[in-house]
Amino acid sequence: MIKIVIPEAKIFKELFEAVGKLVDEVSLNITINGVFLRAMDISQIALIEVNLPRDMFLEYTVEEEGTLGFSTSNIQKVLKHVKKGENLVLWSDGSYVNFRVEGLVRREYRFRNLEVPVIDIPSAELETNVKAQLIASVINHAIQDVEVVGTIIEVEAPSTEELVFRGRGTGVNETRLKAGSVGLISLEVYEPSKSQYDISYLRSVMKLCKVSDVVSLGFSSDSPLLLDFQIGGTGKVRYIMAPVSI
Structure with a gap:
């Protein structure tokens, strides 16, 4: 039972x-x-x-x-x-x-009760050159803005001073978050990094911004994007997404 x-x-x-x-x-x-x-x-x-x-x-x-x-x-x-x-x-x-x-x-x-095959993928700790914590609503709005102009989002951290979300397509869009700003709680950059991702896959997980106040983000150049959401107090959701080549 x-x-x-x-x-x-x-x-x-x-x-x-x-x-x-x-x-x-x-x-x-x-x-x-x-x-x-x-x-x-x-x-x-x-x-x-x-x-x-x-x-x-x-x-x-x-x-x-x-x-x-x-x-x-x-x-x-x-x-x-x-x-x-x-x-x-x-x-x-x-x-x-x-x-x-x-x-x-x-x-x-x-x-x-269905018999659903279980994914046999070993868990691995993903090390990234960029680690950031953002207010959930801020990253959600940044992704919505990128959707207006294209289907690919570029995430860049040129230094410890700035995190950039960039979209290109029918137009150009940029959201720049400066270190110390209200939306960017923390930013660690061990190596300047830039990578691109499919906006549709990223958009699908942004539903969790409605039940999570803070989102932890990690990435390296041309590497998977890591998103961590805290939900329901002690619950955790991790989302890992492969990069795309342009």
């Missing part, structure tokens, strides 16, 4: 909006310590890792560890109309995965 209660269903809504952009089905690994998830899109451009420790749940009952598999489109439909302050209850007896949204009105859903 597995039963967990998420105190803010909206967190799961934004989380699965992001995951659903990458995969059609997902497998939650339920352990005595928390809920874990790894998913990679079919083109192997982006990988998302989710770690939700048990202390972020209102109730966490795991009599036997296991996996819960379901369609990401189904969970998105379940959570489509959740409101702030509503709880999400998830439980399973093995054969089915059950969801209940608890608010002014109680809504219940039941889906067959």
